[in-house]
Amino acid sequence: MTVAPHVPSRRDWLLTEQPASRRQARLGQAYRTWLAFRGNPLAMVGLGIIVALILVAVFADLIAPYNPIVGGDLRTERLLPPSAAHLMGTDDQARDIFSRLVHGSRLTLMVVALVAVIATPIGVFVGTTAGYFGGWVDTVLMRVTDVFLAFPRLILALAFVAALGPGIENAIIAIAITSWPPYARLARAETLTIRDSDFIAAIRLQGASSARIIWGHVVPLCTSSVIVRVTFDMAGIILTAAGLGFIGLGAQPPQPEWGAMIAAGRRYLIDQWWVATMPGLAIFVVSLGFNFLGDGLRDVLDPKARK
Amino acid sequence: MTPLIDIRDLDVRFTAGASQVHAVRGLSLTVAEGESFGLVGESGSGKSTVLRAICGLAPTWDGTILIGGRALPPRRGPEFFRQVQMVFQDPYASLHPRHTVDRVLSEPLAIHGFSDRETRVERALEEVGLGRGFRFRYPHQLSGGQRQRVAIARALILEPRVLLLDEPTSALDASIQAEVLNLLDRLRTERGLTYIMVSHDLAVVAHMCDRLLVMQHGQGVEELTRAALRARAATSPYTQALLEASRGYTAA
Numbered sequence: 001m002t003v004a005p006h007v008p009s010r011r012d013w014l015l016t017e018q019p020a021s022r023r024q025a026r027l028g029q030a031y032r033t034w035l036a037f038r039g040n041p042l043a044m045v046g047l048g049i050i051v052a053l054i055l056v057a058v059f060a061d062l063i064a065p066y067n068p069i070v071g072g073d074l075r076t077e078r079l080l081p082p083s084a085a086h087l088m089g090t091d092d093q094a095r096d097i098f099s100r101l102v103h104g105s106r107l108t109l110m111v112v113a114l115v116a117v118i119a120t121p122i123g124v125f126v127g128t129t130a131g132y133f134g135g136w137v138d139t140v141l142m143r144v145t146d147v148f149l150a151f152p153r154l155i156l157a158l159a160f161v162a163a164l165g166p167g168i169e170n171a172i173i174a175i176a177i178t179s180w181p182p183y184a185r186l187a188r189a190e191t192l193t194i195r196d197s198d199f200i201a202a203i204r205l206q207g208a209s210s211a212r213i214i215w216g217h218v219v220p221l222c223t224s225s226v227i228v229r230v231t232f233d234m235a236g237i238i239l240t241a242a243g244l245g246f247i248g249l250g251a252q253p254p255q256p257e258w259g260a261m262i263a264a265g266r267r268y269l270i271d272q273w274w275v276a277t278m279p280g281l282a283i284f285v286v287s288l289g290f291n292f293l294g295d296g297l298r299d300v301l302d303p304k305a306r307k
Numbered sequence: 308m309t310p311l312i313d314i315r316d317l318d319v320r321f322t323a324g325a326s327q328v329h330a331v332r333g334l335s336l337t338v339a340e341g342e343s344f345g346l347v348g349e350s351g352s353g354k355s356t357v358l359r360a361i362c363g364l365a366p367t368w369d370g371t372i373l374i375g376g377r378a379l380p381p382r383r384g385p386e387f388f389r390q391v392q393m394v395f396q397d398p399y400a401s402l403h404p405r406h407t408v409d410r411v412l413s414e415p416l417a418i419h420g421f422s423d424r425e426t427r428v429e430r431a432l433e434e435v436g437l438g439r440g441f442r443f444r445y446p447h448q449l450s451g452g453q454r455q456r457v458a459i460a461r462a463l464i465l466e467p468r469v470l471l472l473d474e475p476t477s478a479l480d481a482s483i484q485a486e487v488l489n490l491l492d493r494l495r496t497e498r499g500l501t502y503i504m505v506s507h508d509l510a511v512v513a514h515m516c517d518r519l520l521v522m523q524h525g526q527g528v529e530e531l532t533r534a535a536l537r538a539r540a541a542t543s544p545y546t547q548a549l550l551e552a553s554r555g556y557t558a559a
Contacts, residue, residue, distance in 0.1 A: 017448055018440035025407050025443035198401035201364055202461065206415035207388040216414070220405045 036300045043296020049289025057105040066096035068103040068256045079272045089274040091264065093254075097278050100256035104279070107257045108286065111172055111241045112234050118176035120230055123183025128218050130184070131191025132210065142188065148181040153236075154243055161249040168257065171250040175240050179233060183226050190222040224301035231294030235287030242283055258283050309376045310337035311501050312344075312361075312469065317370040319353070319360050319525075330356040331368075332525040340468070343495060343502040345512035345519030347549070353525035354505045355396075358471045361503075362393050374469070385419060392462035393471040397478045398454035402446040408432070408457050409442045415465050431460040435490060452483035456490065463494065470495075472504040476511065488515060509553040513537060521546045 015032070019025035037043055056063060066086075071077065071094035080090040088097040130141035148156070153175075160174035194200060195218065203213055242259025244250030251257030253264075258279040265276030319331040331353040338344040346354040359365040361372055363383040372379045374390060395401035402411060412431055416424045432442060435456040446454055455475060462470055475491065476484040488511065495502060506512050512519050513536050521528045521543070529543040541547045 017444070019443040022407070022409060022443060025409075025445070029445065198395040198397060199403045202393070202395065202401050202458070203403075203414065204364070205362055205388055205393055206461075206465070207383075207385045207418050208414070212418070217403055217406075221403075 033300050037296055040296045040299060042292045043299070046289045046292025046294075046296060049285060050293055053105055053109060053286055053289070056102055057109045060102045060106055064096075064099035064102040066099040068095065068100045069254045071095035079268060079275065081272070082274055088278040089272070091261070091275050092268065097261075097275065100261060101258070101278060101282050104256040104258050104261065104282070107168060107251060107255065108238055108241070111168070111175070112237055112290075114172045115176045115179060115237050116230055116234070118173075119180040120183055120226060122176075123180040124187045124219060124222060124226055126180070127184035127187025127189075128191045128214050128222060131188035132195050132214050132218055134195075138188075141184070145181045145184045148178065149185075151178070153178045154240055157240060157244060158247075158249065161244060166249045166252060168251040168255065171241055171244045174244075175237055179237065182233070183229060186226055186229055187222045190225055191218050194218060194221055224297075228294055228298040228301060231290055231297055234290035234294075238283060238287055238290075311340040311342075311375055312336075312338040312503065313371075313373040313376075314357070314361070315371045315373075317357065317360060317368060317372065319356050319365050319368045321366065330365075330525050331360065333370075334522070334525070334527050336520055336527065336530075338501060338503060340501055341495075341499050342518065343504065343516045345516035346503065346505045346522060347507065347509060347512055347519050348522035348528075349507060349549075352522040354522050355473050356525075357522075358393060358473050358503065358505055362391055362471060363387075388467075389419060389465045390467050391469040391471065392465060392467040393473065394455070394458050394462050394475045396474040398451050398458055399446075399478070401458050402454055404446055407443050407445055408437075408449075411457060411461055412464055415461065419465060427464060431464045434463070434494070435460045450483075451479050452487060455479060455483075455487055459487075459490065459494070463498075466498075467500075469501045469503070472502055474506055475504070477506070477508065484511075491515070509536070509550065521549065 013024065014028045016024070016028065019028055037047075066072070072090070074094050077090055077094040078092055080086055082089045086096050086098065088101065091097055091100070126141050126145065130138040130145075151159075156178045157171070157174040160177060161170050164170040164173065200213060200217060203217055208216075238258075241250055242257070242262065245257040245259030245261075246263040248260075248263070251260050253260065261279040262276045262283075265272075265279070268275050314337070315335050317331050317334045318329070321328045321330055334353075334357060336344070346357060348354045356365055360368045361379075363379075374387070379387065406414075409428060412428045413424050416427055421427060428442065429439060432439065437453060437456050437460070441449070441453065441457075446457075449457065455478075459475075470491075472491070476487050479487060491502070492515065494500060502515070504512065504515055506515075513533060516533060518530065518532050519536065520530050521541075523545050529541060529546045531541060531546070535541070536550075539550050541550055
């Protein structure tokens, strides 16, 4: 009698209880997280929106039917309503709004990515350092954080942009500078809950330096909640960038930034509604996508919610 | 012969704002090399604090702690950690939830600059009775007893002379408890380790320790040998009450 040989599938390999290598253990862990995430339909919608945004930004040149900067004939093609030729109509410079939205996704994505890359590490570093050392280090770092938290975010960003000069790069820097304090607070709170736990005491007893403990043991446990928070804040970041664009301190014309597009369209809001509405819809959809994604990530990544 | 561990007049205080807790008051004890020494007492008697003071986890302490005849500096150096290691009470709290067993065991080796990490990690796992299949697991894939074995492997991987055991089996159920105690016993004989073991369970201490110190309110009440404990030859009323309580419990 022959027994059909059991061929382990890739799924079995990932979900095995006895991984044979570091890589397999890590991939298996990631796969389990993905399985949990996939079970949440709203989170998948959010992920779909974000992936779509990234694809649109990457392939903007292929997708956009018209030039986003240079418009058509100013006598005949200004403020056309949505039609087959212009899916979302045209604006007051006779530019195709759909093409501008597609190219504007690059700016939006750039703002979001750069702010996340700048603000998150600062927040995590300040928060974990303050939380781990405590004492005067904690006091100094947290008072600095409080100073930043005391200002409304848009006002502080306004002040920074006013000082640095208008432009999308300065807007990004201003938003990043104003958005790290909540992450620092969050990371500090997480650090306080784990710094006295036995596994931190154990690694201290192995002679690990403070830097090693913070980086290798505290930060991995803080990042998931910070990532969730950052994802939720993405919507706010997009809105702040749009707000700065709206009052003319963010992206400068003729850049197709969504907030600036709304600002340009508000003069025609009654008669040519599409000029301001289309970028508004884009902001709305992307913000919603990030919120769904954050919600799903929180369910999956939060170590406390985990079984 | 000088004792390996010599603690004289140890005082540990915890201050939180205005209130102060005097956890250990003038405790002295000596432990010879290769000996297994028990610290017994009820909750809050300061027995775990003694261990934490030895390995530098207690914030402030007074008195003298000599290891191998040399006084401990206020900040423990790498040399100390290679001599003295600790096993914690709760195996669910003492392993990092996001680190594999492999990482838990290789990190101390990396810190102390050992070269043959691969073989050491595999040997450490084998010694505590876990096979290679456990090497890349996360703590949530392990049972309580397996976790405690990993914690013991972690404590032994730097090849210390002294192991501080903070109620290493109280979080485990009875059958696993015996396995882990036998493992600890075997490792001590094989490696000539010195144990200081904290427990509230007199049966465990009678099984594991050559001598023990009964503690109450942060002070040493009475020192007993294993034979005296088995013969129930205690002189102080507190120890007698403790023995009585443990007998009533086992008989029930």
